[in-house]
Amino acid sequence: MSRHAFEERFFRIARRVSIAFFVGITAFPLLVMLGLSFRPVSSLLNEPGRLLPRLSEIDLGGYTRILSSREDGGFGFGGFIGNSAYIAGVTVVLSLSFGILAAYAATRLRYRGASFVNASILMVYLFPPLVFAVPLFVMFTRLGMRPSFTAVIIIYFAYTLPLALYMLRNYFSSVPADIEEAARIDGASRLGVIRHVIVPLSAPAIATVGIYVFMSAWDEFLFALLFLVEDRGSWTVALGINQLEANVGTPTTVLMAGCVVITIPVVVAFSLAQRFLTEGLTSGSVKD
Amino acid sequence: MTTTTQAPPGSDRPGGAPSRGGRRDRKPSPSRRREARFAYLLLLPAILATVVLVALPVLWNVTISLQSLRLIELRNFTPFGFLQAELGFDNFRLVTGQREFWPTVGRTVVYALAGTVLSLLLGVWAALAMRRPFRGRGAVKALLLVPYVLPVVAAAFVWRTMLSPQYGVVNAWGHDWFGWSRVDFFGQQSIDLPLVGTVPLAFSTVIAFEAWRYFPFAFIFVYARLQAIPKHLYEAATIDGATITQQFRHVTFPALRGVLAVLFLLRFIWNFNDFTNIYLLTGGGAGTRVISIEIYEWLIGRSNPGAAAALSLILAAVMLVVLTVYVRWQARKDQA
Numbered sequence: 001m002s003r004h005a006f007e008e009r010f011f012r013i014a015r016r017v018s019i020a021f022f023v024g025i026t027a028f029p030l031l032v033m034l035g036l037s038f039r040p041v042s043s044l045l046n047e048p049g050r051l052l053p054r055l056s057e058i059d060l061g062g063y064t065r066i067l068s069s070r071e072d073g074g075f076g077f078g079g080f081i082g083n084s085a086y087i088a089g090v091t092v093v094l095s096l097s098f099g100i101l102a103a104y105a106a107t108r109l110r111y112r113g114a115s116f117v118n119a120s121i122l123m124v125y126l127f128p129p130l131v132f133a134v135p136l137f138v139m140f141t142r143l144g145m146r147p148s149f150t151a152v153i154i155i156y157f158a159y160t161l162p163l164a165l166y167m168l169r170n171y172f173s174s175v176p177a178d179i180e181e182a183a184r185i186d187g188a189s190r191l192g193v194i195r196h197v198i199v200p201l202s203a204p205a206i207a208t209v210g211i212y213v214f215m216s217a218w219d220e221f222l223f224a225l226l227f228l229v230e231d232r233g234s235w236t237v238a239l240g241i242n243q244l245e246a247n248v249g250t251p252t253t254v255l256m257a258g259c260v261v262i263t264i265p266v267v268v269a270f271s272l273a274q275r276f277l278t279e280g281l282t283s284g285s286v287k288d
Numbered sequence: 289m290t291t292t293t294q295a296p297p298g299s300d301r302p303g304g305a306p307s308r309g310g311r312r313d314r315k316p317s318p319s320r321r322r323e324a325r326f327a328y329l330l331l332l333p334a335i336l337a338t339v340v341l342v343a344l345p346v347l348w349n350v351t352i353s354l355q356s357l358r359l360i361e362l363r364n365f366t367p368f369g370f371l372q373a374e375l376g377f378d379n380f381r382l383v384t385g386q387r388e389f390w391p392t393v394g395r396t397v398v399y400a401l402a403g404t405v406l407s408l409l410l411g412v413w414a415a416l417a418m419r420r421p422f423r424g425r426g427a428v429k430a431l432l433l434v435p436y437v438l439p440v441v442a443a444a445f446v447w448r449t450m451l452s453p454q455y456g457v458v459n460a461w462g463h464d465w466f467g468w469s470r471v472d473f474f475g476q477q478s479i480d481l482p483l484v485g486t487v488p489l490a491f492s493t494v495i496a497f498e499a500w501r502y503f504p505f506a507f508i509f510v511y512a513r514l515q516a517i518p519k520h521l522y523e524a525a526t527i528d529g530a531t532i533t534q535q536f537r538h539v540t541f542p543a544l545r546g547v548l549a550v551l552f553l554l555r556f557i558w559n560f561n562d563f564t565n566i567y568l569l570t571g572g573g574a575g576t577r578v579i580s581i582e583i584y585e586w587l588i589g590r591s592n593p594g595a596a597a598a599l600s601l602i603l604a605a606v607m608l609v610v611l612t613v614y615v616r617w618q619a620r621k622d623q624a
Contacts, residue, residue, distance in 0.1 A: 007532045018417035019428060025500060026434045029446045032457060036449065049460035102334040109327035110320070117331065124342050128561040128607065130583045130600045132345035135352055138593050139345075142366075158341035161334055190326060219439045221564045226588075241441040242568060252449055259442035270437045274430060 037062050037260045041251040062257030066250075075250055077258050079233065080240035084262075087149055087236060088217035091156040095213045096206060098157075099164035104194050106165070107172040108180070118169075124162045129222060137226050147231040155223050160213045167212070171205035172198060211273040215266055237262040353379050353597035379598035383586070388577070393606055396578040399495060400560035400610075406499035408551055411506025412544070416536075418507075419514055429511075436504035444568035447497055448474060477575040490574035494566055498559060506551050513547045514540070549618060553611070560607050579603045 031051055036044060039053040040061065053059070068074030105111070106118060140151040175198060183197050184190075199206065224239045235243060241258055244250040316324070354375040383389065414432055418425060435443065450456050451473040462468035471479065471489070479489040517540065525535045563580035566572060572581035579599065587596035 004529075004531055011532050015417050015420070018413060019422075022414050022417065022432055023428060026431050029438075029443070029450065030434060032450050033442065033446045044455050048455040048457060049464055051457060098333040098337070101330040105327040105330035109323050109330070111324035111327035114327075117335075124338065126557055127342070127346065128580070128600060128603050130561065130563065130580050130596075131349055131604055132342060134583070134587055134593055134597045134600050135345040135348035136341070137587060138352060138357075139348070154337075155341060158337040161337055165334060215437070219441075221440060221568070225567075238439060238441045241445055245445060246571075252455065255445060256449070259439075259445055262439050263442050266437060266439055267434075270433070271430065274433070 033256055033259055033263070036253050036256040039253050041253045044253055062251075062254045063261070066254050066258040066261065075240075075244055075248070075254065075258075076232075077237070077240055077244075077261065080235050080237045081261070083149070083234055084218055084236040084238070087153055087156065088214045090149075090153050091160060091217040092210050092213045094153070094157045095160045095164045096210050099161055099168050099209065100194065100199065100206065102161075102165050103168035103172050104198060106169050108177070121162045121166050124159070129159075133222065133226060140227065145227075147228045147234045149228075149234065151227050152223055152236075155227075156217045156220060160216055164209050164213055167209050168202070168205065171202045175201050208273045211269045215269060218262075218266060349597045349600060352593055353601055355379075355594055357594040358591060379594045380602070383582075383595050383599045383602065392577055392579055392582055393602075395491070395576075396560060396580075396603075396606070397610060399491070399498070399566075399576075399578055400556050400562075402495045403498035403502070403559045404552060404555040406495065407502040407555060408506045408548060410499055410503035411551075412510050412548070414503065414507045415510035415514055416540075418511060432507055433504045435501045440501075440564055441568060443501060444497070444565065448569065451493065474570045475574050488575055490570055491576050494569050494576050497569060498562070498565055501565065502555060502559075505555070509547050509551055510544060513544055517543045553614070556614070557607065557611070560610070561603070579606070 035052045038058050038060070040057060040059045043053070043057050065074050066077045068076075069078060070076045106114070136151075136155060137146075140146050140148070145151045179201070180193050180197050183193050188196065218236075219238060220236075221238045221242070224236045225242075228234045228236060228239060229243065232243075237258075241255060241262065244258070245255055354377070355373045356376075356378060386392075418429060418432070450458050451471075453459055453470040453472040453475070456473075458473075459468065459470050463470065473493045474490050476489045478486050480486050521539050522535060525539055530538065561580060562578070563584060566576055566578055566581055567584070570576045572578070572585070580603065583596050583599045583603065586592050586599060
């Protein structure tokens with residue numbers, strides 16, 4: 001067998017094995033999560049080697065217990081979902097509105113320092129988060145803003161805005177300037193142009209960036225831990241899973257149900273935005 | 289490209305003044321100035337947020353690190369209090385004098401390097417395997433992004449459950465099929481393996497988690513880059529009789545080098561600063577303590593923001609040193 005024929009055959013097999021391997025390592029944890037969330041904890045302890053629940057033992061008790069409020073004997077996760085949705089929602093609104101304005105300025109207007117602003121947008125992400133976590137912790141503690149959603153929202157806003165600005169800027173620069181000029185000649189103000197031309201034309205991009213910001217805020221752990229941990233009523237979903245496991249002693253299967261619940265919005269949002277997200281992130285980075 | 293063609297419509301230049309000849313005008317027109325003012329107005333919130341919440345805190349961090357500051361004394365803290373406070377390097381001496389200081393620094397570097405290299409390798413491997421179309425490729429591609437998209441608390445909790453010594457499925461299978469005695473992956477500092485010798489168990493498991501969680505990130509970028517390599521390069525290589533491995537070496541890999549260098553930098557920086565993964569998996573126990581966990585310990589556990597600030601600056605400094613070495617090394621390699 002020639003080297004050619006050998007390599008052809010070897011890599012044909014290797015490709016299949018590799019794909020199976022990657023499907024395995026990504027699907028397995030999902031299966032474990034879903035499977036456990038429907039089992040009573042006693043079943044897990046008796047038969048830890050079984051992945052999927054038996055039909056006869058399928059139990060939605062995990063979901064009802066994790067979600068219902070503490071007065072009803074649950075773990076109050078519904079409240080954490082509310083907190084996270086509120087924090088992430090406000091962050092999205094802030095980050096998008098100011099991101100849109102700034103991205104418009106960055107793509108369409110001429111001003112001194114433009115190149116500096118453009119070059120330094122993403123620098124924020126190179127700093128260790130703990131370098132500003134310590135002083136922010138000190139400041140917000142001093143201001144008596146701990147626990148407080150406001151502190152967390154402000155931080156998430158500042159931390160998601162640069163990427164929102166960066167991604168929006170990429171999209172805006174592809175909106176043809178002619179349409180905008182036509183609107184300007186018809187007497188529209190610049191703000192009017194942003195509202196009536198730019199925003200509708202880049203609606204899919206804006207939605208994508210919004211989803212990205214939502215996902216980062218929904219998932220964030222460090223700042224939630226620093227600023228919200230003292231008050232169980234203000235826990236976010238991320239903090240909730242961690243604290244319920246570490247300090248409250250919640251059955252594993254019940255917590256798995258919680259994990260499924262917090263994963264669903266992320267998976268739905270991501271599959272809606274996947275195309276735009278991966279293209280938006282990788283565009284401009286793949287050329288030499 | 290002259291500025292005239294870009295001049296905004298409706299700008300009221302009197303009588304269509306002759307071309308203003310390039311960007312460097314001595315006196316910007318009123319409309320130009322109005323445009324710039326509007327631009328600053330639109331950028332103001334973004335700039336303000338960045339300055340107040342990112343730039344100023346970094347400076348405060350320096351002043352905090354030079355003061356003796358306990359959490360209880362915070363009542364009297366002001367950002368400018370350092371002007372009257374007694375400044376010194378006590379905090380730096382305190383944190384670097386810890387017996388575990390150098391091992392922690394070393395561990396952080398190893399954690400970041402190993403996690404970065406492994407996640408890039410996995411990402412390249414996945415992208416190469418997924419390169420040719422097959423039925424269901426779209427679905428598999430979406431599935432491969434799961435580790436990166438999954439909320440980190442959920443991912444960490446599932447791993448902890450799967451690998452749990454009491455009821456983890458991995459231990460159950462290992463016990464039934466291979467007769468393992470139960471292994472506490474996240475709680476056991478080291479394990480003796482036949483042939484390999486002693487392996488730092490919890491630390492390796494944490495690195496494996498990191499590689500698993502971040503390989504999709506490399507995968508997306510490498511996959512996109514692979515699609516952009518011109519087909520005719522491969523056709524030419526095939527005509528020249530190049531085998532698949534030779535094509536990889538001489539066509540594919542050179543095309544990927546740029547993306548890989550950027551991915552390496554970004555991932556290294558982020559892994560170096562990682563707090564969440566390790567905190568959620570081991571809490572920093574069983575030989576997995578890295579600098580960021582230690583910073584959290586100083587800040588919350590020992591209520592000493594001054595020491596935490598000092599250590600966070602050391603974290604940034606160590607990162608800078610490693611990055612400088614890397615960039616130098618890259619530059620030298622490019623020259624050669």
